[in-house]
Amino acid sequence: MIPALEALERLREGNQRFATDGPTRRKTMSRRRRLELAQGQEPFAIILGCSDSRVPAEIIFDQGLGDLFVIRVAGNIVAPSQVASIEFAAERFDTRLVVVLGHSRCGAILATLDDLERRSGERSKNLLSIVGRIRPVVEPLLQGALAADHDALVREAVRANIRASADQLRHGSEILEQLIDRQGLLIVGAEYSLETGLVDFFHPATVAAPSAGA
Numbered sequence: 060m061i062p063a064l065e066a067l068e069r070l071r072e073g074n075q076r077f078a079t080d081g082p083t084r085r086k087t088m089s090r091r092r093r094l095e096l097a098q099g100q101e102p103f104a105i106i107l108g109c110s111d112s113r114v115p116a117e118i119i120f121d122q123g124l125g126d127l128f129v130i131r132v133a134g135n136i137v138a139p140s141q142v143a144s145i146e147f148a149a150e151r152f153d154t155r156l157v158v159v160l161g162h163s164r165c166g167a168i169l170a171t172l173d174d175l176e177r178r179s180g181e182r183s184k185n186l187l188s189i190v191g192r193i194r195p196v197v198e199p200l201l202q203g204a205l206a207a208d209h210d211a212l213v214r215e216a217v218r219a220n221i222r223a224s225a226d227q228l229r230h231g232s233e234i235l236e237q238l239i240d241r242q243g244l245l246i247v248g249a250e251y252s253l254e255t256g257l258v259d260f261f262h263p264a265t266v267a268a269p270s271a272g273a
């Protein structure tokens with residue numbers, strides 16, 4: 060079992076390699092590794108990410124087969140099937156880290172804002188099941204000063220949606236709550252930048268700051 064903060068460090072290091080075109084861990088996709096994994100998996104992190112083709116978790120964190128348990132859905136929203144997938148992996152594989160991974164210029168966020176600003180036509184009922192989960196999170200932002208600055212509004216809406224999904228996971232599942240209390244499960248929000256290739260983790264423990272007087 061890999062503790063949450065160690066898992067977080069692995070992701071940070073992998074993302075650094077990816078963003079800087081550093082040496083990759085290709086060996087984790089070898090035939091030998093594949094055969095080893097056929098006997099069982101022990102992913103060190105669970106990622107709830109967006110389906111966007113530009114944000115494949117294994118690539119942006121430079122990980123190989125068997126490293127990450129990934130759930131992808133447009134807008135990295137939390138619905139019952141996502142919660143169940145995360146509960147399953149956290150319990151079955153003793154995985155201690157869950158990352159909710161959003162990204163800049165997310166199409167699901169833009170669609171939700173279009174909806175709220177009444178720029179869109181009829182939406183399918185299925186699409187509304189995604190937009191409807193994001194709407195309550197971004198709607199309050201339209202009441203504030205950000206409403207006048209569309210780019211800033213999108214940036215803040217992306218981050219608010221990531222925080223909301225992480226909160227829902229922290230408080231929306233008895234199983235996950237117990238794993239947090241008893242096993243040190245950590246649920247962290249993170250934002251990937253399409254422009255820089257870097258992931259910004261929201262967790263305070265990843266910020267190197269002296270504790271004295273802080």
Ligand SMILES: [Zn+2]
Nearest residue numbers: 109111165166
């Ligand atoms: Zn997206």
